[in-house]
Amino acid sequence: MRVPLSWLRDYVDIQQTPEQLAERLTLLGMEVQGLEQWGADWRSVVVGELLTVEKHPRADRLHLTTVNIGSGEPLHIVCGANNIAPGQRVPVALPGAVLPGDRRIERTEKMGIASEGMLCSGDELHITSDAEGILILPPETTLGVQLSDLYGDVVLDVDVKPNRGDALCLIGLAREVAAATGATVRWPDIAVREGDDPVSAHLRVEVREPELCTRFVGRWISGVKIGPSPDRIQMRLQAAGMRPVSNVVDASNYVMLELGKPTHTFNGAAVRDGTIIVRRATPGESLETLDHVQRELTPDTLIIADPHGPIGIAGVMGGADSEIADDTTDIAIESAIFDPVSIRRTGHRYALRSEASLRFEKGQEFQLARIAADRVAQLTLAWSGGVCARGRIDTAPDEPAAARLAFRPARVRKLSGAEVSAPEQRDLLRRVGVETEENGASVQIQVAVAPQPLRVDAGEEEVLVAVVPTWRRDLAIEADVAEEVARVRGYETTPAHLPDTLMPAYRPSPLAVRNMLRSTLAGAGLSEVVTHALVAPESEPRLRWPSDDDLTGVETPESGSLITVTNPLSSQHSVMRRHLAASLIDVLALNERQGRGDVAIFEVGKGYGRVDGRSREWTRLGILLSGNAQPPSWNRADRQYDLDDAKGIVELLAKRLGLPAPVYRADDRGFPFHPGRALVATSIADHEAVVGRVAELHPDVLEQRDLRSQRVIVAELAIRGLDAGVPARVHVEPIPRFPEVERDLAVVVGEAVDAATVSATISRNAGELLRGLRLFDLYRGAPLAASEKSLAYRLVFGARARTLTEAEVDEAVARVQAGLKSELGANLRS
Amino acid sequence: MDFETLSGDLHRLRDRALEEIATSSDPAALEALQIQYLGKKGDLTAVLRGIGALPPEDRPRVGAVANEVGEAVKAALATRGAELHGQVQARRLASEAVDVTLPGRTVGRGTLHPIPETVEAIAEVFGQFGFVVYEGPEVEDDLTNFQMLNIAPDHPARDLWDTLYVDIPGYLLRTHTSPGQIRVMQSTRPPIRALLPGRCFRYEAVDASHGFEFFQVEGLMVDEGTSMADLKGLLDEFAHALFGPRKTRFRPGYYPFTEPSVAFDVQCVVCGGAGCPACSRTGWMTILGAGMVHPVVLQYGGIDPEKYQGFAFGMGVERIANLRHAVPDLRYYLENDLRFLEQFR
């Protein structure tokens, strides 16, 4: 809320500088987010007196003027306005002045005659809304004074929190200033000079929804003359960020800013039969609102109507037909209390949220309906003339007494942790208008209200009763009183100490496995990325990353349909991703655009899906490798990333998790994978598992995404423990005490036989003496046939408790050789 | 053959050997000399073959001379051998000299992303004070995200959280990590000290200081006497750990799920409190919001608000990371330009 300091001073004395005041208010919870020098645009705009005003010889619509600005020769200024006459005092923008909207004033020539500046309208200065005529200043205004010195102000931008609707006005903030400084709040004198005929002769009000409109106060004024508000009022409204409209409308807006109570004035002639009905809209009804939009009204909309139809949407916006117009003579003033929830829903329904509806939504002090009706009437009479009918229409004249809220001073101390005595608590509360009473008898304490009201017996504890001012609708439970005490005392005085209460039981961190794998991958040369969970809807269908259907051992398989955001900010981020691959490809694309093709990245991120009307989330590890594994360097040959690098990483992760070496199974589905370079990796033990896909992307994917990279390797792995888990414990094998025996074996097989099959055959036939098996060479070419390859393995044999004999080893190797021959048709070279 | 002749031969042999040893130029030649003079079929052996022709009384004398000659040759061989070895090694080392100012061979170039790293830094500090990590779902139900946090469907405070809704009735993308408070309270009993990091979402246009996806860390502590003073004490330690020693303060804040609510400010990390554009000339920077858990929230968590009380706090991970690393633009984090990420190596 914008608060012009000069206006605020009407209600409370302020000794502090604006900066000091801002700090005090901020520490009291009314955060001042900015201090604006209002009128800073008016430098080089000075007060001048018109000496002469003559017709321009060559243009009927222009005048030649001479202006005395208090010093030097009179200035010659050409002016197009018609409201000027000699003797008037007017604002003069001198050459070099810069007006609002960055408008520069220079010495110019208009139709052959030089002009040494410009006479300004209120609109040009953003002081009033009058763009027709020059702003005529009071005759006593000193000549030559800068306008910024005359009308400049400091405007505080206060962030009023949603629970403090009572402070969304000048009186409310004056109360806060008073609480901070000890000053006293001055209310305006509100009194209405009434005529003889009763209001009931002009206006009847029927509230058909007393739940939604708990009070309606109406007043009637006849014979107003519509015109602009006094300049001083227009300036205030402008500074507060509200555009002046006309004297009657401005009176309503002024009262909203002053008291925080929105009101509405209807053109009396448009209230047919002089009858206002507050009711819900009926199906098929529509209304053209003030913004000239024809709106279909839904039946749950609370409206203001006359016997012939709607004339306004209650609390949100009036109807165009009942708008105050230049020829309006009679007005009806509505000052009502509406149900906050109903107003809020209506505002959302029609996407219409106004300064008025924002205040209604936060709830309104009941008394304000009466006070504001009087205040609007008073200001309207002062600014627009007319006669106010005697009395008010009031549908609920009984005003509630102040609520009483019992609290335990000891409990206030216990919450705040500060030693605040009961007398000090009472003093602090008094500063925000909360009187307190001692309470002899034991009394119930309100610990919580809806939805689970909780009242407890205070027992023997000391209890005080706070008398809550009617405007403080936010004080409802004991903790609210504690907050008020702490707030006024100053949160900056809160003592600090470390907790000395019981510690919770041990709980393993769900981040443990994730962090172990993250640091492993970073150590292996990959950079961690964090990408958006919200992706474009075409992202997954375009990539066609396979589902988890053919994976076994995945704890939380990817599943369900895409979750879609129903109110997305942009179509690029409107669905929740199920896989990480597309996001990683996006990162590659971005870095390629920056000229960076060597990309080795990983992300530990979530996938999201909808299953049976519920959402599911799972955590995966995504890896992407592209470009140089080793960048070219003077001391090392460069090398491109390939599938083996990704498999090496999977093997490393399996080791870190204490899992057996992963088993690889070819996946020849083709797009989005290279049909000959894609696989499923599986490594499962009792409690841990790494399962997922490792593949080089199909060239069509690279083309589709306009990637320059020749080969892009992507992996997505489901790893048990990524969501929450404990890193695997290592079980130590005793170091062999007896020598091990190594044998090398070259196995020649057809191309169709894959390495996994060969090594599985070796392991199966070797028996329990085989302790290690490692592929150390892969050979193709002469003397082998074109369709053959040779795989060279080193087999390590050993036994825990004895030295093996040559014969034992020979026998095992022979079994292996026989198995390879009979099962795979292998030839053996040595 | 007499003693004089034989010892003369031995001395000549010695002189010749010493001469040749001294002038030999490589270890192989030296090796050959050793064999030539001291080998089983070497010159010294050959000379001593004449010893049998001497009278018995002269034999020991010749033996002594032969010994002396043999030792002299051995010593010369050893000396020259050491010399030659030194020369060879020196030549090799000289030839192997490199420009030691050349850069080394790069090892690894992986980095960890500042968001999870900052979460780790935060968890590390609170972990020392007994706070354990929990995680909650990101696709959250309206009840837990709002209503159980004392934000009814038509509460005006809902405007504080511009929400992204999803096509599952009753669900939304969590707007903060605070629903985790409810989930923790429902799953465990006091004493509670919990930390809840995670991704959050809001309907917010992207610019240098806003994004529709961001990360928060929530903290929750509930016990019989947990007070604002405990909160202040812990947050002071936290600010000290992450930003070094500096002044801190509470000022009033507003959250529907805490009562009282505070904002926690630290002395500006840029200007140290003197006032600068980064702190809007106030000298203070707000790093998180906090407060005492509202009784209604405790009730929804199944905890008796008359018996227990506690505090909660919530901070933006990006905000903390920005201040720690002087990151100028929030968009850096989810964009993943390696020129940004690799600065964290």
Ligand SMILES: [Zn+2]
């Ligand atoms: Zn600063």
